[in-house]
Amino acid sequence: MSNYHPLTEQEAITLAQTHVPLLQQATSLTCREIGDGNLNLVFHIQDTDTSNSVIVKQALPYAKVVGESWPLTLDRARIESEALRIQGELCPELVPAVYQYLPELAVTMMEDLSDHVIMRSGLIAGNQYPYFAAHISEFLARTLFFTSDLGINQQEKKIQQGSFINPELCKITEDLIFDDPYTDSPNNQYNPAIQDVVDELRSDEELHLQVAKLRHQFLTHSQALLHGDLHTGSVFVTKQSTKVIDPEFAFYGPMGFDIGAVIANLLLNYAGQLGWMEEDQKRQAFQQYLLHTIQEIWTQFESKFRQLWKEHGVDRISAQPSFQDAYLTALLQDTLGFAGCKMVRRIVGLAHVADIDTIKQPELKEQAERLAIRIGTTLIKEHDRFHHIEQLMDKVQQLHAESL
Amino acid sequence: MSNYHPLTEQEAITLAQTHVPLLQQATSLTCREIGDGNLNLVFHIQDTDTSNSVIVKQALPYAKVVGESWPLTLDRARIESEALRIQGELCPELVPAVYQYLPELAVTMMEDLSDHVIMRSGLIAGNQYPYFAAHISEFLARTLFFTSDLGINQQEKKIQQGSFINPELCKITEDLIFDDPYTDSPNNQYNPAIQDVVDELRSDEELHLQVAKLRHQFLTHSQALLHGDLHTGSVFVTKQSTKVIDPEFAFYGPMGFDIGAVIANLLLNYAGQLGWMEEDQKRQAFQQYLLHTIQEIWTQFESKFRQLWKEHGVDRISAQPSFQDAYLTALLQDTLGFAGCKMVRRIVGLAHVADIDTIKQPELKEQAERLAIRIGTTLIKEHDRFHHIEQLMDKVQQLHAESL
Structure with missing residues (x-):
């Protein structure tokens, strides 16, 4: 150097x-x-x-x-x-x-992608991206499948894993996502109005157990080459095009961490719309669009992933239908657990999201923060109980209704 | 070179x-x-x-x-x-x-360890090693704890993991342990008298699902630096001393694979004693000694591992008692699943064990083989149901009694 x-x-x-x-x-x-x-x-x-x-x-x-x-x-x-x-x-x-x-x-x-906009800004402005679910599910299915033991020679995968050892950037994630939000860390930043929620994050032992399990997964489950930081600020979009950028956090980790990042950031925008769209009907429609997008992302991801497995699976043993079903159920559960962790840290930890942080009216900002934390902690604590993506749609709507 | x-x-x-x-x-x-x-x-x-x-x-x-x-x-x-x-x-x-x-x-x-003998030979000869459980549990607890994310700086661990990428030797394990025994592979070797058992191994879908899950763990769960081939032929012993040799299969994998290897090889010897010790009472006593040793290995391992965690744990999040309990339960289940895989391959795959293969009387050899497969497949299929090591003792004795 x-x-x-x-x-x-x-x-x-x-x-x-x-x-x-x-x-x-x-x-x-x-x-x-x-x-x-x-x-x-x-x-x-x-x-x-x-x-x-x-x-x-x-x-x-x-x-x-x-x-x-x-x-x-x-x-x-x-x-x-x-x-x-x-x-x-x-x-x-x-x-x-x-x-x-x-x-x-x-x-x-x-x-140069100057003709695109950062997706986070686009969503805050209330824009819809009709191809996003198709594109991002394609990105997730192909990058995760073809770098995992399912879709690449299993010896090559090990060598590739060795060239993506990324200790320093993983450390940032381990601290900021899987530790700080649950303790009194100097890195944390949060709205003093939600101190009661912050206190609960620090004292909820069932929550801590699940965070510890998800953190352990992040540390040890070398499932596929992840993007590693796949929030809506790492995605450039136009109405027709989607480009994923900035994979400097890439490493071999649990697939659900990438899928969960996308879902978490759409859910953060869902909560944030409380502060952006004044008109009830318009806001509800946009929130429905976001939920529908999440559902489509998972559904299309699962379908594409299964298709790749069928056509390009590299080993006999993993070709069993019962194993594939178990694999995808576990992946959905991981995804929702990681999504929960990603939501919580954006409200109380270091580095927030503009979707919520730039809401001008204090009471709406607080409302959005509380809803985001509520969804996040529920996903963390209950991620093992989800078996279909529809359950997520129902859960978010239920939590939203309860928070009103 | x-x-x-x-x-x-x-x-x-x-x-x-x-x-x-x-x-x-x-x-x-x-x-x-x-x-x-x-x-x-x-x-x-x-x-x-x-x-x-x-x-x-x-x-x-x-x-x-x-x-x-x-x-x-x-x-x-x-x-x-x-x-x-x-x-x-x-x-x-x-x-x-x-x-x-x-x-x-x-x-x-x-x-030079010429004053020691290979443990496998010692056990075949009916020798007992009163310090073995204490020694091997110490080896397992310390090597697994201090190379895992629990006991080493988590960034150092990643770098160490990168220097133990071991594709070729892992491939041997992936094929010989987690694939060949469950299909008609040219690598397989087995006693024609147990063709019925071999056919069952190839057609049992519930068994295949569990083998696929364990194989996936072996491929992706980078939990600790393993010995990777910890059978009783990799252990030199005297009455007072234990030395573990030949870690050329070392890589970052699931802890249970090492602990399971030790237990599997003691259980293979347990089955093999049907062909070695003619006198019922003597044989039963030796088999009890083997079961007691297995129980002691797990019990002492768990106690030492928990103590190390208490004294040398490197992170706050994993220090929670509920996480430690969940971690050790999962580890016991992994251990028994891997033990089952290790038993099955030694009867029907490539590279058998002398404990059973050198039994002279054909009907006793067959009996030992059937018992080993029975214990092995049961552990594979039921590994998720074990919560205490005592359940293993009961299960082995039950399967043994049923096989008479």
């Missing part, structure tokens, strides 16, 4: 021109740094003549969160580019194309 | 003298190759003046089993020496000391 240094805009332009064929003939390139500066530099480089553009992303050797700064491995750039490459082979339409990875500079050059 | 070649006896002497302080002054060294020649060369080198001795073990680049030969990675010598080093730090009294590891030659020089 001796040549590593944070790039200037001019250096980013030179690298892009050198390594990206699309820009090699360009005579007039502009560059804007558009990252939030917390973890990475993100340069948007454009040819003003042709409008061709590219993203140059560079990992920084530290993380800045709420003013704090701590060192963070540059190896995550390798992990991100390698994960994007694998996902790109499995779902070329659903991730940005990678043009080049430069290990010494921790730089990845990739497709 | 360019300098790799199989050693001659003279080369082994020279290496030992160069690298082992104990032999540096020796003027009269003798050498005997004592390996079985299937996987490794094993040189026993002795100073005839002082009787000081050492083992020089060299991995061969192939495996020979029943005349077949297939290439096998020399990296297993690194894995074995590294596993011995870790085990040696955790339980110095319970593994051979490693003097030197030479990666280019895939050679490990280690403590």
Whole structure:
């Protein structure tokens, strides 16, 4: 890493021109740094003549969160580019194309997605994405199946697992998702108005048992290569297109953690709509759209996953229908448990979501927070009791009704 | 590996003298190759003046089993020496000391244990080992606890896991233990007299479901650094001493696989005694000794493991008593499921055990085989129903009584 240094805009332009064929003939390139500066530099480089553009992303050797700064491995750039490459082979339409990875500079050059918006912002604005369930279920089914022992040579999988050992970024998840929210940690941030809920999170022993089990799964269940941070801020969308970005948390872990992340973030938006859509009918319709999307994501995921298993399963033993049924039931339960953990941390831990945090009216924000925590803790405590995705729809509606 | 070649006896002497302080002054060294020649060369080198001795073990680049030969990675010598080093730090009294590891030659020089006997042979001869339960439970508790997320920094564990990726040797286990016995595989070998039992193994769908679940655990549950092949042929004993050898199958897997291997091999000996001890009373007493040993192994393991957790647990979340109880119950169930798989493969798959295979009287051999399969399949199918080790004692005695 001796040549590593944070790039200037001019250096980013030179690298892009050198390594990206699309820009090699360009005579007039502009560059804007558009990252939030917390973890990475993100340069948007454009040819003003042709409008061709590219993203140059560079990992920084530290993380800045709420003013704090701590060192963070540059190896995550390798992990991100390698994960994007694998996902790109499995779902070329659903991730940005990678043009080049430069290990010494921790730089990845990739497709510019400026014509897309961050899904979280789109949902907050009340936009619907009719293809999202189809796209994300395809992404989940293919990336999880084909990196698991079900769909890849089981010896190759072990070697691949070895190249995705990602201790530092896993540590962030282990602490922020599976520990801090349940204790008095200095990392936590929350609305003082919900102190009663926070106290309950810290004292509920049945909740702690289930969090401990889910945490143990996260630590030990090397089921598939995960994206590792699949919230709606890691998804770029248009009405027609879905692109999953930023897999720097990628590692071999439990499949349900990725599926649960998607569901949790849709449910957080569901709760957040209490503060965004004033008109009851409109809000209810949008919440129904969100629930329907969740149901479709699981249903389509399950159907695609079973189809892949049928067509591409690599071993005899796992081909038994009874095993596949048991596998998918366990996966649904994991998914809902992890979804619950992901919801709770976004309300009381470090790093909240705009869906709820930027609600202006304090009483609506509090109401949304309480509903999110209520759904989250219920999923954590009861995840083992779910056998069909429809039960989730019913449960969310019941909890919502009770909270009114 | 360019300098790799199989050693001659003279080369082994020279290496030992160069690298082992104990032999540096020796003027009269003798050498005997004592390996079985299937996987490794094993040189026993002795100073005839002082009787000081050492083992020089060299991995061969192939495996020979029943005349077949297939290439096998020399990296297993690194894995074995590294596993011995870790085990040696955790339980110095319970593994051979490693003097030197030479990666280019895939050679490990280690403590000579010629004053010990292979435990399997000792048990066949009807010998009892009063300290074995205490020793092996100590080995299991310490090696499994301190390499798991419970007892080691969880980031260090991930890195360690990466250096124990062991695809080729895991593949042997995946095929021979979790696949072949349940299908018509050319690898299988069995007594034609038990064809009815073999047919049942191939057609029992409930059995296949449970084997698939256990296989999936073996493939994905990265719980602790396992020995990976902990049968009674990997244990050297005297009345007072126990030494665990040959961890070349070491990898990060489910703890129950190691504990189950020990229990399975004691149960195989239990069944085998039908052919060894003619006198009923003597045989029953020895079988009681074996059952008592199994019970002691689990009981002492659990108690030591809980004590380590209490004193050396690395995280807050897993310290909850309810989680510890759930963890140990799941571990007992895994243990018995894996024990069942290990028993079945030793009767119908490749590589049997002398405890049963060398019984001279055909009808007693068959009887022992049927009992072993009966216990094995019951453990596989019912492993989820065990909550106390005493239930295993009862179950074995019940199955034994039913088989008379």
